[in-house]
Amino acid sequence: MLCEEREMAKKEYVPLFETRKVKGRILFRCIAASIFLGICFIIMYRIRYFPVGGKAERWTWIGLFLSELWFSFYWLLTTVCRWNAVIRIPFIHRLSQRFGKELPGIDIFVCTADPLIEPPSLVVNTVLSMMAYDYPPEKLSVYLSDDGGSNLTFYAMLEAANFSKTWLPFCKKFQVESTSPEAYFRTASELVNVQEWLSVKKLYEDMKMRIETTTKLNQIPEYIQKQHKGFREWDFVLSKHDHQTILQILIDGRGTNAADIEGNPLPTLVYLAREKRPQYHHHFKAGSMNALIRVSSKITNAPIILNVDCDMYSNNSKTIKSSLCIFMDEEKGDEIGYVQFPQCFYNLTKNEIYGSSLRVMLQLEVLGFDANGGPSYMGSGCFHRRETLCGKKYEKNYKVDWKKINDKKVNESASFLEETCKVLASCTFEHNTPWGKEMGLKYGTPVEDVVTGMSIQCNGWKSIYLNPEREGFLGVAPITLLQNLVQHKRWVEGVLQLFFSRYCPLLYGHRKIPLKLQLIYSTHHLWAANCLATWYIVVVPCLCLLKGISLFPKISSPWVLPFVYVTFVHRAYSLAEFLWCGGTFRGWCNDQRMWLIKRTTSYLFAFFETILKLLGYSQLNFVVTAKVADEDVSKRYDQELIEFGAASPMFDILATLAMLNLFGSLGAIKKATMDADQDSKVLDQFGLQILLCLVLVTINLPVYQALLFRKDNGKMPTSVMYKSIVFALLACMLAMY
Secondary structure, eight states: OHHHHHHHHHHHOOOSEEEEEOTTHHHHHHHHHHHHHHHHHHHHHHHHTOOOSOHHHHHHHHHHHHHHHHHHHHHHHHHHHTTTOEEEEEOHHHHHHHHTTOOOOEEEEEEEOOTTTSOHHHHHHHHHHHHTSSSOGGGEEEEEEETTOOHHHHHHHHHHHHHHHHHHHHHHHHTOSSOSHHHHHHHOOOOSSHHHHHHHHHHHHHHHHHHHHHHHHTOOOHHHHTTOGGGGGGGGOOBTTBBOOEEEEEEOTTSTTOBOTTSOBOOEEEEEEOOBOTTSOOOHHHHHHHHHHHHHHHHTOOSEEEEEETTOEEOOTTHHHHHHHHHTOTTTGGGEEEEEOOOEESOOOTTOTTOTTOHHIIIIIHHHHHHTTOOOOOSSSEEEEHHHHTTOOOOTTOOOOHHHHHTOOOOSOHHHHHHHTGGGGSTTTTTTSSBTTTBSSOOSSTTHHHHHHHHHHHTTOEEEEOOOSSOSEEEOOOOSHHHHHHHHHHHHHHHHHHHTSTTOHHHHTTTTSOHHHHHHHHHHHTTTTHHHHHHHHHHHHHHHHHHTOOOSOOTTSTTHHHHHHHHHHHHHHHHHHHHHTTOOHHHHHHHHHHHHHHHHTHHHHHHHHHHHHHTTOOOOOOOOOOOOOOHHHHHHHHTTOOOOOSOOHHHHHHHHHHHHHHHHHHHHHHHHHHOGGGHHHHHHHHHHHHHHHHHHHHHTHHHHIIIIIOOSTTSOOHHHHHHHHHHHHHHHHHHHO
16 A cells, blocks of 8 residues: 555656756767867877987977876866766746745855955845845844954844845845845846835945945944944954854844834844954864854754855845755755855956856856766855755665754744854864864865865765856956956865865765766866966977977878867867857957966966975965955956056966067067078978967967056056066077077
């Protein structure tokens, strides 16, 4: 009888999400196969025509061969990973029909670290956008972790709590999707109800002005401090690095007083500044998240946790329900540990001057992750099962009773919870406990998100990647080149450290996650290692051109065909993918430029700093990327002018490489034009090398413009120009000697 009931249930089962294979995979496989064949011919050429002449010829040939082998190996890894890409389609209407009011509670974690770099007005917009989800408010709780321990941020949260009483019913009434007030009023084109729209906008602008005024003055007026008991906590704060736990439940969603202007319940809103003391390591964002996990477990204890960075506001009111379609699917949902959404940005220019959208990676490459065990945890825009973050291992017969989970309630008063939960965020709570090791986010690495996600997968859970048509979250992309390079340096340095640690996916994931998933992780962990081969391709062919050493087949030789075919087809397919993902041709060109800039600068620094750390010469640090910029910088960014401005060793390298290829190209042109009889021979023998230099010169045109022609404050500093010319000329002279 029981078997018959199970069979009936299986027949009546309708999935809450669908898995589809990515379109165009046959074309991708055919092109990949043809490129692989071309690479084989290139390898044959390198071996067959190994130079027997001088020592310089042999070593430069070997170096170029090794660089090509590395690029071929890396390309092969990324191709294998994309071989069976899939996409997921959630069915939100089925979720509502099936579960109705039995939806689980959701705890949302927002993390901020510094009120100067991450302004309170920015944080408030993110918090309000999270509170305004299209989801039962009594089942929604928002927690802010303020690692800056700032009373300015606390004041901003009080303002948010008050404004939410007007903002949430407004969003519900007019079905607002971009539920960040700043984003909504910046982009809204239709005034659904002019009078009400203007009224709410004025309330928001008044609140924003009050927050920004107090932030600018760096002081809370005394009359405001008397309005809430929470401000008394700052009487005992010595500094942002030395203070007690500050925990305040600003809105208790269980209380009858927690209602908006229309009488509807409000979500719970909690402010937390965990204890910090100089003698204790606070473990950056990982420590902040772990404190939130423990504190929230006593206040609301929702089974699903969403975490976002303070600059990533909600852009899709249905995001929670989309993720629940994955978790609550009766057949496949119980094995899912987390659901990751892509990190998208609202402030990108039309042609993405810094290539910050990573559109091909997020729209195509990560889909290969999803087909082989699931994407990595990206640190923001991710829904987790609370159990997985607490270290639970997946068991084959694991089933969730959502009704039983929803029946769990916390009965203690808000004031009682505020006092009793403080110890959970103290400096000493984690001593001699599994937190940071087997429980919570992992400590000891600047990319705690990647390690934590991989650990969850190694515990038997799978993950899912959701990329809805309307972006789930939008954040702020860096608007200067240096900010961009520093951010990427931190990312690639962190994952490279993992590769050389016990968390290396090939070791840590051995027999725990699929081999393909191990390889996908490895391709990302080895981003920085690409710098060496890239440097060789950028520098050596140019210098060999000046010295008269040929590194490629003659134009008249049939062996030139595989080189031309692989290069042309690979780049042409890259362009087609970029356009298919919604980019522009100029955007693709900018993306290629940034690919080269990052590999020759930030990746290089990340690689060698990782080596120094392995040798014990450098310590772990954490960098917060600035979320604000002055008006002139923003104006140049909107005009799509690359912002150099400050002096940096990265710019010294970038400018020197650009000048080196310019001098190399001029030297080759001079050699070809001085002797008309030798003109055709030079072009035949060095044609590909000259073409490579000219391509690099074309890519570096904005660098030459910033070095020699621009007059604004975003140009290259004069010191960088002089150093680059001297270093490039010196390298050319040594090559010709």
